[in-house]
Amino acid sequence: MTYNYDPELAEAAAQGVGGWPADLAAMRASFADRFARLPRYQSAIPLEVNDRTIPGPAGGDVPVRVYAPRDRVGQLPALVYFHGGGFVLNGVVDSDNEGRRIAAEVGALVVSVDYRLAPEHPFPAAFEDCYAALEWVAKNAAGLGVTADRIGVGGESAGGDLAAAVALRARNEHGPAICFLYLMIPMLDDRVRTHSARTYTDTPGWNRGIGEWSWSQYLGRGVPGTADVSPYAAPARAENLTDLPPTYLAAMQFDPMRDDQIEFAQRLLQAGINVELHCYPGTYHGSYLSDAAISRRTRADSMAALRRGLGMEHAGASQ
Numbered sequence: 639m640t641y642n643y644d645p646e647l648a649e650a651a652a653q654g655v656g657g658w659p660a661d662l663a664a665m666r667a668s669f670a671d672r673f674a675r676l677p678r679y680q681s682a683i684p685l686e687v688n689d690r691t692i693p694g695p696a697g698g699d700v701p702v703r704v705y706a707p708r709d710r711v712g713q714l715p716a717l718v719y720f721h722g723g724g725f726v727l728n729g730v731v732d733s734d735n736e737g738r739r740i741a742a743e744v745g746a747l748v749v750s751v752d753y754r755l756a757p758e759h760p761f762p763a764a765f766e767d768c769y770a771a772l773e774w775v776a777k778n779a780a781g782l783g784v785t786a787d788r789i790g791v792g793g794e795s796a797g798g799d800l801a802a803a804v805a806l807r808a809r810n811e812h813g814p815a816i817c818f819l820y821l822m823i824p825m826l827d828d829r830v831r832t833h834s835a836r837t838y839t840d841t842p843g844w845n846r847g848i849g850e851w852s853w854s855q856y857l858g859r860g861v862p863g864t865a866d867v868s869p870y871a872a873p874a875r876a877e878n879l880t881d882l883p884p885t886y887l888a889a890m891q892f893d894p895m896r897d898d899q900i901e902f903a904q905r906l907l908q909a910g911i912n913v914e915l916h917c918y919p920g921t922y923h924g925s926y927l928s929d930a931a932i933s934r935r936t937r938a939d940s941m942a943a944l945r946r947g948l949g950m951e952h953a954g955a956s957q
Contacts, residue, residue, distance in 0.1 A: 639840060641892045644920030646930035651892075651922055654842030662757075666727055673732040676927065681742040684708035689730075692774045695766040701752035702771060703730040705741035706783070715788035715948035716747045716779070717820065718772050718804075722795030722924075724825070724852035725756045725764060736794070743941045745950045747784055749775055753800070757855040761871045764856075768800045769807055776814035788949050790818035790883070795844075795923070796852075798824020802873035802902075809881050818947030819885040822940060823923055824902075825895060827874035828853040828862040832897030841892050844923035849894055874898055879905050884912040886943040888936060890921035914943055 643651045686708045694700035706714065717740055721733035730737070730750045737750045753767035772791060779786040793801040798821040805819050830836060830850065839846045853862040857871060869876035885906055889899040896917065903915040918926070918936055926936040945951050 639837070641841065641922075642920060643892065643922070644925075644930060644932045646932065647920060647922070647925050647928060650925070650928060651842045654922070655840055656842075662726065669723070669727050670732065673728070676735060679735040679738045679742075681738055683742050685738060685741055687738070692771060694770045700767045700770055701730070703734070703737060703750045703752070704782075705737045705748040705750070707741060707745055710783060713783050713785045714745065714747045715790065715817075715950060716749065716775055716782065716784040717744070717818075717944065717948065718768070718775055718789065718791045718801075719748050719750045720753065720768050720791075720793030720797030720800040720804075721750065722793065722797045722823075723755075724848070725796045725799075725856040726852060727755070729755075733794075733797075739937070739941065740944060744944045744948060746790075746944070746948055747782060760858055761856050761868075764796075764800060765803050765807075765870050769804050769813075772804055772808065772814050772816070787815060788817050789814065790820060790944070790948055791816055792818075792820025792822070792886075792944075793824070794822035796825050796856075798822055799826055799871075799873060802826065803870045805882050806869060806873055806876055816883045817949075818944070819883040820940070820944055820947065821885060821887040821899070822926070823888060823890055823893060823895065824899060825849075825852075826872065826902050827895075827898040828857065828867055828872045829874075830863065832901065834897040835894045838892065838894040841894060842922050843925065844894055846894050874902055879909040879911065882906065882909070882911050884947060886914045886940065886947060887916070888926070888940055889915070889917040890923055890925060891917060891919050892921065893923040895923070 686706050688704050691699040730752045737748045740748045751771045753764040791801045887903045889896045906913045926933045
């Protein structure tokens with residue numbers, strides 16, 4: 639197909655078409671190298687960044703990286719953040735720029751979760767790690783210097799799936815209160831039902847084939863699309879979206895997951911949830927990491943939404 643990419647993204651889009659490497663180890667090494675080559679985020683304020691482990695499910699530990707403004711005054715809001723990578727790639731080191739950006743520009747404490755990856759650890763491993771992180775932040779809010787009623791959850795791509803799933807469980811089980819749900823290009827649906835999911839077979843960053851493969855790694859071969867998939871694995875399957883937190887959702891025009899995201903936002907609106915939805919023209923999955931003007935605008939919009947959602951409208955600096 640022919641896609642009307644933003645002119646600043648067209649060259650990178652042409653280079654990004656294709657699948658992921660068949661060898662998982664090679665794929666992970668390739669993506670780690672790609673993220674390592676990204677320019678390091680330069681914070682306008684001093685930050686404290688610490689790696690630690692927290693109690694996880696079944697007595698295990700979950701590694702997290704905690705970011706906070708060094709010269710904090712009073713208590714901060716918190717964002718429990720889940721990185722992207724199709725459930726199979728990346729870790730907190732690869733999302734380090736985003737953790738730093740949110741801490742610096744929003745003025746929040748960020749707990750970035752190094753959840754277990756598929757296929758070695760299929761669903762519900764990552765989901766359980768992420769929910770454990772939310773519980774830990776809520777339980778230890780005072781010691782972390784966090785305001786207990788200003789804890790948000792969010793993530794990008796697979797991390798957006800995990801954030802929405804964590805919000806569903808917290809609602810269903812009367813768990814920790816979540817004040818804001820931040821969904822950047824989220825994976826939400828395993829069923830390949832929508833127009834964009836079915837037809838975008840040759841888009842950069844993500845395409846139908848990559849999506850089908852990724853879901854099979856997370857859920858198990860032959861499971862995606864069947865009736866037994868839990869809404870905690872694919873939040874678009876949740877029948878009831880009432881009483882979820884106010885939500886920000888960013889979609890990219892030429893992303894196979896675009897229509898899933900728009901439909902989810904529409905269902906949230908129909909359920910009475912306050913939703914801010916952006917769909918950025920000429921973009922593709924992951925393009926917001928570039929230095930194109932549309933990508934800078936995407937990042938600025940998302941940081942502004944986080945400031946509003948976490949009650950920090952006047953915090954942070956423009957970047």
